[in-house]
Amino acid sequence: MDKHDPQYEPERIARELDWNLLRTFVILAESHSVTDAANQMRLKQPTVSTALKRLEDRVGRKLINRSPGHYALTEAGRLLYREAVEINGSVLRLSTLMREMTDDVRGHVRIAVASHVVSPLVDQALAKFHTAHPHATLTIDVLSSSKALAEVAAKRVSFAICLVGNHSPGLEYRRVFREYFGLFCGPPHPLFGRDDLTIADLEGHSSVSFETDRLQDVLKPVTVMRAQAALGQKITGVSSHLEEVRRMIMSGLGVGPLPVHVAARDVRDGQLWQVPPYDDLPPIDVHLVWSERATKNRAEQILLDGLLQTIEETPMEDRSYR
CATH class of the missing domain: 3.40.190.290 (D-Maltodextrin-Binding Protein; domain 2)
Structure with a gap:
């Protein structure tokens, strides 16, 4: 991997990464399959698969290894999950910054x-x-x-x-x-x-x-x-x-x-x-x-x-x- 490759530029990822993709990935990482995650989010399975593909394209890494009978995070997926969980928690708690005075x-x-x-x-x-x-x-x-x-x-x-x-x-x-x-x-x-x-x-x-x-x-x-x-x-x-x-x-x-x-x-x-x-x-x-x-x-x-x-x-x- 070329660390100077434009697809890995932090500014590009920060600019193009959709928060909803990270939220979807947290649920995917905590699920047993894409279908399981789709059921939790009340979405269709192809919609969630497309979201995963978009996120993988954005970060330039495969995040979940999927095959019949196998569903597991890759090393990059585990790293992203650790960060995404914390980001998810911070976003969910943004309302505390708006508490009544x-x-x-x-x-x-x-x-x-x-x-x-x-x-x-x-x-x-x-x-x-x-x-x-x-x-x-x-x-x-x-x-x-x-x-x-x-x-x-x-x-x-x-x-x-x-x-x-x-x-x-x-x-x-x-x-x-x-x-x-x-x-x-x-x-x-x-x-x-x-x-x-x-x-x-x-x-x-x-x-x-x-x-x-x-x-x-x-x-x-x-x-x-x-x-x-x-x-x-x-x-x-x-x-x-x-x-x-x-x-x-x-x-x-x-x-x-x-x-x-x-x-x-x-x-x-x-x-x-x-x-x-x-x-x-x-x-x-x-x-x-x-x-x-x-x-x-x-x-x-x-x-x-x-x-x-x-x-x-x-x-x-x-x-x-x-």
Whole structure:
């Protein structure tokens, strides 16, 4: 490739590139086929194929390899997708630059949270925010932690509260609280109600867990705890939502992990029973994640600042739920 070739001149690409083509490409990159993308956009398949061809002509690179049974981004496609996602988020948030110039905060805040985020600290910050700004509105999307982080990176949510594995250089992180996971069973389970249990009693029993309960994932400490308990190799059921893991445990599908402070009420109500180990339970940190590069409306910035202030003012021992 000749780097001086006119087709690669930045000014030409900036002048001729149609934003709608980038928007279409983001959807294509996140789809399984051109037909799938066309269905999402409610367009005909030839229209979307033509748009892809136009974009490839504009950037001078093949972006998606397509053949029967094969649909994958090229190296150039992956590079363009990373940039287009961020541009897409910025365009979608342009309206925040036009916010009303009044003292009354009326903006909308969209938060992505993992399903097991149970923290008085977060509740306190939300209550304080609503009392001070009753006209601001809020949406909370319950997602897997990986999807929550992707939404922040794409600037589709104001911020996320979730588990974090590897840190992305484009995002900011602050630990909100630390929770400890224990193992529990439900009333139908043969171990339920027994207070004489040792960890050896769990050997061979079936288990249920979270989708991220893997050695290479964010719940690795929970995976290790299950292995030490010698639970059966086969996991009977999995979910990314705490409520569904809890449901499967209560239904007797197997022994499963839950944050101890979240399960405490069900234990008191006789719906769950904690089994060994009881000591040295694995700690899991839950983080607040946001993008400084995302333009925020007044409501988003005020709530984010309020959460950060609450975290800063609360000692870590008061943010650790044993």
